[in-house]
Amino acid sequence: MGHQDGTALGWKGKEGLPSGGPSTHEINLADLSKGWSKQGGQVKVVKPPLPSPDKRWKIIDAKMRKMGYQPHALIETLHAVQESFGYLDEVALRWVAKSLRVPPSKVYGVSTFYNFFTLKPQGAHTCVVCLGTACYVKSASKILEAIEVFTKIKPGETTPDRQLSLLTVRCIGACGIAPAVVYDGNVSGRVTPEQATEKLKGYFSHAS
């Protein structure tokens, strides 16, 4: 599974690694020490360059700057990355790790601990079914079932045409109007399975 996850992030064995190479450690460590230089016994940190000219990196960099490039800015920064790019890819994780001086494994650990972060690109639309208690009592599972049948995907997956990502959440606090579904960030209350599939049909017809 580890290797699979790695591939999902874009690693395809040693050759695929941006900083790797067939003969390992010396090269890797040398690469790692780039951007660090020793001055009077103190390691001076040089900020890594933006990964690409894409303007979105500047927004993320601004977020980190605002928090003084402190390691504790990690989660806020990952929020900014996900908001800008829709997901966290390897380039972003590496860049954030270096900018905040947080070990890569720690960045990966944090990114996978929290449900909100995703390492995979999402579909053009998102549909989040609330599975909180109030929605559960009001048969939210039937809505999810209907959507699964209609879209042929499971929660956490995206349709092959990348139109829709199906997600679930444990309570969005809209219990008063349970069962609730969030379409592209907009909450809908008192949803029925029929309404849900009807709504989703719209996403697919626009695409074709």
Place this chain on the structure above:
Amino acid sequence: MLLEELKGIAEKEKAGRKQICVRCCMSAGCMSSQSAEIKQVLEKAVADRQLGDRVEVRRVGCMGLCGQGPLVSIEPEGLLYERVTPENAATIVETLAGGTTSAQRGDLTQPFFARQVAVVSRNGGRIDPERIEDYIEAGGYGALHHVLHELQPADVVVAITQSGLRGRGGGGYPTGLKWATVAKSKGERKYVICNGDEGDPGAFMDRSVLESDPHSVIEGMAIAGYAVGANMGYLYVRAEYPLAISRLQIAIRQARQRGLLGDALFESTFNFNVEIRIGAGAFVCGEETALMASIEGRRGQPRPRPPFPAESGLWGFPTLINNVETFANIVPIIIRGAEWYAGLGTEKSKGTKVFALTGKIKNNGLIEVPMGITIREIVEDLGGGAPDGAKIKAVQTGGPSGGCIPAHLFDTPVDYDSLMKVGSIMGSGGMVVMDDTTNMVDVARFYMQFCMEESCGKCIPCRAGTVQMYQLLNKILERQATIKDLEQLEELCDLVRNTSLCGLGQTAPNPVTSTLRYFRNEYLALLQPETGGYGVDAKQPADAKVAL
């Protein structure tokens, strides 16, 4: 900012008020049913009818009866309209000019509203949460001024202690005692954290407070900061609450602009600032040590206590952590006095509590009631009983850490200790009503799946034990289990409760143990008969078959 300026703002607001105010709920619940469009329609109707000189339309926070939203009310007439639509909204304005409306009338005198005591929700449904002037007009930031100029920090701690306020996050730890401990702890810096990681599914009290009255939480935090000697506060809010986050951002910005956050507040020597930290979807971050780990940018895993945050919290400094509702209680206590507050509620559980009343109940929404009210009063009087004449079977309180209280115990008063006695907990205030179509074993499995998925994975009993318990519950529901499996389930409950590292694990078995305690028949009915199960259809009420 000076007191005179504060009063000036309030007076200017009052002077600018129109004769009639049309209030339109703009909380997340009603917003999801087009209340933003409804407000526009209302405004346009007022303009079209040229009523602008005596009628204003105001965005307000939660009015409570979320299940009947979108809600519109008219003051001072005291009229309520339910399930308003953009189509019929304009006719509500017509009534102000002698016309009639097709909008569904609600009743503000019904027990759902009449039996409530608004302390935390005092500004909900009244003020515009995105305007600090509205909050100031309602007396906002007066308590902070009073505290900074009339009271010593120790006096504030005494007042909170005397009020008898207990933590509203679930545990019910005396708030005054916590403040006193942090005040006494020595540290180069101290922090105040507001826990807004309301993760309990079926609970939305904190969301509503943050959306409807963000300044009262900020003011409460500032008062806490003064009392314990902290200059920095963090508001940790879950990412699932985007509206609450955006209203808090607006509130913080406005408070800074007005000099109500920042340096030398009210020209005193006290500085206080607040920052928001957004959660990222982890229930365990409601646990205080996990929450602090998350603010520090780490995996939200709890650590053993002691040391408690009061001694060694955020970055090792003494830290005060209270939840949203606790902070929202502070201003009323300061303004109206500890004695007044201690007069509400019961001997050991003072004040009021906000509950999210949801599930199979007529009136879905938020209620604030005095402690000591019985579950029956809440369910039958305020909640209006089950819809469509169904039979209410149980009420679940405390979320995944709580338990199910069966109908025959509905005379239990709602306070920390009584709920504990019947095998549940107060929790943060979720109250989910279940009727006789709900299978209690399935409820137990629902919560166990939740705990399994939310277990951080650090300690073994919670990480591996919840998986085993979930699988056993599945096995029971699939009618594949024997009495031995039930015994193993109970053994695991005992293990996980007693050996887990944090509160999540220690309380994870509660939904199972409480349903086993009151609805054991439903479990037995699903076991294979030859092994000691009853082999009856669980869909039928179990008590009809066997009386335990």
Place this chain on the structure above:
Amino acid sequence: MAVKTLTIDGKPVSAEENETILQAATDAGIKIPTLCHLDGLSEVGACRLCITEVSGSNKLLPACVTKVAEGMEVKTNSERLQKYRLMILELLFAERNHVCAVCVANNHCDLQNLAAEHGMTHVRFAYQYPNVPVDASHDWFVMDHNRCILCTRCVRVCDEIEGAHTWDVMGRGTNSRVITDLNQPWGESETCTSCSKCVQVCPTGALSSKGKSVAEMEKRRDFLPYLVQQREGRP
């Protein structure tokens, strides 16, 4: 420094203030089972094997992080504690794929030893048989996730002693897994110094040296107290 006197399993014990129950018990020759604890590494209190009963507390307290107090009465080995410990060990065995007979660490395994000490003859819980990988991409070492118990000794030794922080934990709950760097093959890690400290502190056969056959992997941990001692007082 003040000295505290307490009783552990009925035996009067004196300990320095700030010592843990575990340290006091060890000094007094009383053995408390541990798994995530390792002298020289920080405590996480995660395995819950060292839980003890302390009079006056209705909660079971882990000996590795609970400080001694004057007059404390500690029980380390009651029937109840033994029962819980056995269950915790069984949960561990059921969680991943632990097959001692084919394991490099057979006969040199902390988990196996504890199971033997607690008289574990079989596992009552359902085996999970998770499909987890073996990472043999490193030139000298192997990571076999089937044998990992997530004690995080490797994470801590790499961070606290070696200073590389190559290891961390990804995911959560039962899906947690130790990873190197951005969850890439160990052999491609940019931060690993190949110091082997993680391999030596690993309590099971999850981390081992290449080329070892069944029961051949013995761990050397004497470097740990030595390094901790050498570093004392240094920044």
